[in-house]
Amino acid sequence: MSGATLLKETGPREVFCGLTSIVWLHRRMPDAFFLVVGSRTCAHLIQSAAGVMIFAEPRFGTAILEERDLAGLADAHDELDRVVNNLLERRPEIRTLFLVGSCPSEVIKIDLSRVAEKLNHQLKGKVRVVNYSGSGIETTFTQGEDGALKALVPLMPPSENSQLLLVGTLANAVEDRLITIFKRLGIEKITSFPPRQSTELPSVGPGTKVLLTQPYLTDTARALRDKGAEIIKAPFPLGVEGSRLWIEAAANSFGVDNSLVQTTLEPLIIRARKAIKPYKEILNGKKLFLLPESQLEIPLARFLYMECGMELVEIGTPYLNREMMDPEINLLPENTRIVEGQHVEKQLDRVREKHPDLVVCGMGLANPLEAEGISTKWSIEMVFSPIHGIDQASDLAELFARPLKRHDLLSSKQFAKF
Amino acid sequence: MELTLWTYEGPPHIGAMRIASSMKGVHYVLHAPQGDTYADLLFTMIERRGQRPPVTYTTFQARDLGGDTAELVKGHIREAVDRFHPEALLVGESCTAELIQDQPGSLAKGMGFDIPIVSLELPAYSKKENWGAAETFYQLVRGLLINNQDKVSDHNPQRWKEERRRPKVNLLGPSLLGFRCRDDVLEVQKILGQHGIDVNVVAPLGASPADITRLIKADANVCLYPEIAESTSIWLERNYGLPFTNITPIGIGATQDFLKEIHEILGMELPSPPTEANSSRLPWYSKSVDSNYLTGKRVFIFGDGTHVLAAARIAQEELGFEVVGIGTYSREMARRVRSKAKDLGLEALITNDYLEVEKSIKDSAPELVLGTQMERHSAKRLGVPCAVISTPMHVQDVPARYSPQMGWEGANVIFDDWVHPLMMGLEEHLIGMFRHDFEFTDGHQSHLGHLGGHSQKSETSTTKSSETTIDHQGSDAHIPRWTSDGESELAKIPFFVRGKVRRNTENYARQVGCKEIDSETLFDAKAHFRA
Numbered sequence A: 001m002s003g004a005t006l007l008k009e010t011g012p013r014e015v016f017c018g019l020t021s022i023v024w025l026h027r028r029m030p031d032a033f034f035l036v037v038g039s040r041t042c043a044h045l046i047q048s049a050a051g052v053m054i055f056a057e058p059r060f061g062t063a064i065l066e067e068r069d070l071a072g073l074a075d076a077h078d079e080l081d082r083v084v085n086n087l088l089e090r091r092p093e094i095r096t097l098f099l100v101g102s103c104p105s106e107v108i109k110i111d112l113s114r115v116a117e118k119l120n121h122q123l124k125g126k127v128r129v130v131n132y133s134g135s136g137i138e139t140t141f142t143q144g145e146d147g148a149l150k151a152l153v154p155l156m157p158p159s160e161n162s163q164l165l166l167v168g169t170l171a172n173a174v175e176d177r178l179i180t181i182f183k184r185l186g187i188e189k190i191t192s193f194p195p196r197q198s199t200e201l202p203s204v205g206p207g208t209k210v211l212l213t214q215p216y217l218t219d220t221a222r223a224l225r226d227k228g229a230e231i232i233k234a235p236f237p238l239g240v241e242g243s244r245l246w247i248e249a250a251a252n253s254f255g256v257d258n259s260l261v262q263t264t265l266e267p268l269i270i271r272a273r274k275a276i277k278p279y280k281e282i283l284n285g286k287k288l289f290l291l292p293e294s295q296l297e298i299p300l301a302r303f304l305y306m307e308c309g310m311e312l313v314e315i316g317t318p319y320l321n322r323e324m325m326d327p328e329i330n331l332l333p334e335n336t337r338i339v340e341g342q343h344v345e346k347q348l349d350r351v352r353e354k355h356p357d358l359v360v361c362g363m364g365l366a367n368p369l370e371a372e373g374i375s376t377k378w379s380i381e382m383v384f385s386p387i388h389g390i391d392q393a394s395d396l397a398e399l400f401a402r403p404l405k406r407h408d409l410l411s412s413k414q415f416a417k418f
Numbered sequence B: 001m002e003l004t005l006w007t008y009e010g011p012p013h014i015g016a017m018r019i020a021s022s023m024k025g026v027h028y029v030l031h032a033p034q035g036d037t038y039a040d041l042l043f044t045m046i047e048r049r050g051q052r053p054p055v056t057y058t059t060f061q062a063r064d065l066g067g068d069t070a071e072l073v074k075g076h077i078r079e080a081v082d083r084f085h086p087e088a089l090l091v092g093e094s095c096t097a098e099l100i101q102d103q104p105g106s107l108a109k110g111m112g113f114d115i116p117i118v119s120l121e122l123p124a125y126s127k128k129e130n131w132g133a134a135e136t137f138y139q140l141v142r143g144l145l146i147n148n149q150d151k152v153s154d155h156n157p158q159r160w161k162e163e164r165r166r167p168k169v170n171l172l173g174p175s176l177l178g179f180r181c182r183d184d185v186l187e188v189q190k191i192l193g194q195h196g197i198d199v200n201v202v203a204p205l206g207a208s209p210a211d212i213t214r215l216i217k218a219d220a221n222v223c224l225y226p227e228i229a230e231s232t233s234i235w236l237e238r239n240y241g242l243p244f245t246n247i248t249p250i251g252i253g254a255t256q257d258f259l260k261e262i263h264e265i266l267g268m269e270l271p272s273p274p275t276e277a278n279s280s281r282l283p284w285y286s287k288s289v290d291s292n293y294l295t296g297k298r299v300f301i302f303g304d305g306t307h308v309l310a311a312a313r314i315a316q317e318e319l320g321f322e323v324v325g326i327g328t329y330s331r332e333m334a335r336r337v338r339s340k341a342k343d344l345g346l347e348a349l350i351t352n353d354y355l356e357v358e359k360s361i362k363d364s365a366p367e368l369v370l371g372t373q374m375e376r377h378s379a380k381r382l383g384v385p386c387a388v389i390s391t392p393m394h395v396q397d398v399p400a401r402y403s404p405q406m407g408w409e410g411a412n413v414i415f416d417d418w419v420h421p422l423m424m425g426l427e428e429h430l431i432g433m434f435r436h437d438f439e440f441t442d443g444h445q446s447h448l449g450h451l452g453g454h455s456q457k458s459e460t461s462t463t464k465s466s467e468t469t470i471d472h473q474g475s476d477a478h479i480p481r482w483t484s485d486g487e488s489e490l491a492k493i494p495f496f497v498r499g500k501v502r503r504n505t506e507n508y509a510r511q512v513g514c515k516e517i518d519s520e521t522l523f524d525a526k527a528h529f530r531a
Helices: A018-028 A040-050 A067-071 A073-090 A103-107 A112-123 A143-155 A172-184 A218-226 A239-253 A258-283 A297-306 A322-329 A344-354 A363-371 A390-409 B012-022 B034-046 B069-084 B095-100 B104-109 B129-145 B181-194 B209-213 B226-240 B252-266 B275-279 B282-287 B289-294 B305-318 B331-343 B354-364 B373-382 B407-433 B456-473 B484-491 B495-512 B519-530
Strands: A005-009 A032-038 A060-064 A096-101 A128-133 A163-167 A190-193 A208-212 A287-290 A311-317 A337-341 A358-361 A375-378 B002-004 B026-031 B055-057 B088-093 B117-119 B168-172 B198-203 B220-223 B298-303 B322-328 B368-371 B386-388
Touching: A018 A032, A018 A040, A018 A143, A018 B034, A032 A040, A032 A073, A032 A103, A040 A060, A040 B034, A040 B095, A060 A073, A067 A073, A073 A096, A073 A112, A073 B002, A096 A112, A096 A143, A103 B095, A112 A128, A128 A143, A143 A218, A163 A172, A163 A218, A172 A190, A172 A239, A172 A258, A172 A390, A208 A218, A208 A239, A239 A258, A239 A297, A239 A390, A258 A390, A287 A297, A287 A344, A297 A311, A297 A322, A297 A390, A311 A344, A344 A363, A358 A363, A358 A390, A363 A375, A363 B034, A375 A390, B012 B026, B012 B034, B012 B055, B012 B088, B012 B129, B026 B069, B026 B104, B034 B055, B055 B069, B069 B088, B069 B104, B088 B095, B088 B104, B088 B129, B104 B117, B117 B129, B129 B209, B129 B226, B129 B331, B168 B181, B168 B226, B181 B198, B181 B252, B181 B407, B198 B209, B220 B226, B220 B252, B226 B305, B226 B331, B252 B305, B252 B407, B282 B289, B282 B305, B282 B407, B289 B407, B298 B305, B298 B354, B298 B373, B305 B322, B305 B331, B305 B407, B322 B331, B322 B354, B354 B373, B368 B373, B368 B407, B373 B386, B386 B407, B484 B495, B484 B519, B495 B519
Parallel strands: A005 A337, A032 A060, A032 A096, A096 A128, A163 A190, A163 A208, A287 A311, A287 A358, A311 A337, A358 A375, B026 B055, B026 B088, B088 B117, B168 B198, B168 B220, B298 B322, B298 B368, B368 B386
Antiparallel strands: A060 B002
C-alpha cells in the first residue's frame, strides 16, 4: 500500500465539461453525429475548445434551446424531434446519433432517453439513436467519453467467446500497434471499443476480458462487467513501465507464457528507454505540478516520476476512483500529494508558493502562468496526442521536456529582461 | 430550437466577460457550472493575455441543486471580494443558472459591501455576445453614475472655449475580443491629438470604475463601435447632454467625415484642404496604375455591422470594387446593413448560419471575399481569395505589429490586407501565362500551395465537378459538353475567373442551343456578355 496523501478540496473549479469529449469522439467514429441539446454556451464551448472552423459541416452540432422551448417541455420534445429529422435528412450518411444532454437540458429535465426511444421507433433501425449526458453539473471533460461509451454498451451483441476488448479512444496508429503486440503474444481475438465505425460494435459477454486504455471509463467498465465481462486490473498504458504492466496484466489473464511476454517486450523496452534518455536528462529532478482536468494526471505523474525522475509537488485530479486508480497510486512515492476536486485560487496560490518547473493545466490557465515565468503544458494535448504504449513513451516524455527546453533557450540575459 | 453547427457570437455572458476583462478594478462573479470556465481561454489563448479574466465562476454541480445554491453563490461572492478587492463588482449568471433563478445580483446587494454592485440580467436564450457586452457596459456606466447629481441638461460641448482649455472626448466601445481595438484606440487618439482634441477616458478598454465616473467631464463622446457603445452613448446624451459621433472612422472618406462630425460637435473648424488624407497611402496606391486591375472586382462582404458597413464604402468608393453581396450576423445592426444593401441594389443577408453565407458567396461568384475567419475557410474551399475584416476573433486577428483598421494608418492596413490576396491571384495568372516555359515544370508549387497552383489538370476538373452539381440542380437538364479544344482554351483563362467564364459560356451555349462548347463557342460567349 502506498503512502500517498489523499486530500479533497472544494471551491471554484476550472475544468472543461463532458461535452468537450465530442471533439475526439466524432473523429473516432466518422459515421456518428453528436447532437448536443443545450444552449449557445454549449455550442460556443465546443467550437472554442476544438478551434473548429475548418470543417464544411462538422459531425457535431447543438440544438440550441430558445425561450419558447423553456416554456413548454412537451413542445421542446417535439422541437427536438423536428431538429433531428431535419438533420438526418440533410446528413443521410449518419448511422448513429448521440443525443447529448447539457447543463440546461438536465436542469429543465428534458427526457432525452424518451426522445431517443421515440426516434428509434420512427427510424426503424436506419439510424440508431442513443443518449448520454455531457453536462458540466455532472461530468468533467473526459467523463463525456465514459457517458458516450456507456450508452453504447446495451447495443453490443452478446458473446461467450474468449476475447480481449480494448476500451477507450486511442489514435488509430497507436491502437494498431498495441493490437500487433497482443497478436505476437498469441492473443487472437482483439476488439476495440469504441469501434472505428459506430455500426461495428464489438460483442461482449462472459468470455470478454476488458483492458481499459484510459483512466476515465468508470461507468463503462461497470456496464461491461454487468454484461459478464471481466475487467483486468492494471496501471494505464502510459510510459514504458505502465504499458509493460498493462500488457503483462492482459497476458497473465490470457495465460500467456511469461517467457514469451518477456522476449516480446524486452527489445521494445530497451529501445524505448534509450529514446527516453535525452528527455530524462531535461526532466530529471524538475518539480511538477498537475492541475486537475483530463483525469490522466495520476498516470502521467507516475510516468514522469518513475521514468523521467521528476519530483511530484502536487497531483490534482477532478475526481478519484480508488478501485481504478489503486494500481497507479501504488507506484507513486511516499507522501505524494493527491488533491481531488479543486479550489482553483488556492491551488494557484500553492503553485506560486512552490514555484514548480512545470505545470500541467488547462488552456485558460497556461498563458497567465507563463506570464509569471512558470512553464506549462496543456493537459488537453494528452487526449489528442498518440501517447499510449511502449513505443510512444519517448514522445510522451518529449511533450513535457519541450516547454522546459524552450524556457532555457529563451532565457539568455538580454532576452529574459523583456 | 435551432440547429447550430457553428456560431459567430457566443452567449451574452461572454459579452459581459469582455467588458470586465477589458477594465481594471472590476470583478465579475458568474453563477455558472464548471464547463463555462472554457471562456477563460478566449482571453488567454485567442487574445493571448498574460492575466486570467477577472471572473469567479460558482461552478455549481448537480448535487448542489438539491441544497441551498443561494448560500453557495454568496460564499463565492464573499471570497471574490476578499481576495480581489474590486472597486466594482459585476454579478450575473450564465444560461444554466438563469434557469435556477437564484438572483445572484440581489443576493450580492444584500451582503453589505461598500463597493458598487451591478446586477446583470442577460437573457441567454434570446440574446447573444455583442448584445451582452453592450448591455453590461451600459449597466456598469449607469450603475456607477446613477448617484452622480451632476445631471446637466445644459451641457455645452463647446464650453472648452470659455474654460480656455483643449476640448476632450471619451472613446467608447473598444474591448477585448473586438477586432483590432487595441490599435484603433491608438490611431484615433493620435489623429484627435493632431487636431488639438484630448482624450478624457477610453472605455471599457483599460478603464477603471473611477475612470467611468469621470466620463461626464468630457465635452463629447466618440462612439467607436456602435455594437458595444451605442446604448451607453445614447444614455449619456439623454442624461448628461453629451453628444456623440455616429460615424466610424474606417476608410479615408469615413475618417474625413468623422473628423468633420467631431469638429462640428465641438465647434471647431476642420482645416481644409484635408492634408491629413495625404498621410494615408491608400488614395495614391488606389489611383496608381498598378491598381487598374482592381477595377470592378466583385467583392462579397460579411461580418459584424460596423466593419461590414465600413468595408462596403471603402470597396466601392476607395478601391473601385463592385459589391456583389453584403450581410451581417449582427441582428442589432440589421436595419443599417439592409439600408446600405438597398443603396447597392442588393438584398442584405442577415443570418447566423455560416452555411447560408457560404451558399450566398457561391451564388454571387465574387473575386474577393471580405469576411470573418469562417468566410476565410469557406472562401478557401471555393478557391476565392479572402481578407478578414471582422470578429469572431482568431489568434491571427491579434497581430504582434501595429495594425489598426481606423484612421489613416488603418486605411493603409486595409489596402494591404485586401489587395495582397488579389495580387497573389495576379501572380498566379502570370505563372499561368508562362507555365509552358521551361522554368515552370509541372508540379511546381506556388506560394499558394494546392490552392492556386497552376497544375491545370486538377484545377479544371475540380471546378468541373462542382459546376456539374449545380447543373444537375438546375431546371434545365441540357448540359452542353466541352470539347477538348474548348477545355484547353478555358484552361488558358486565369483560375480566379475561370469558374465564372465556364458558367457564362455554358449559359450562353444553352441559350443558343449549342450542345458542344469549343474554343469558338467560348469566344462567342465572351463577346455576347460584353455586348
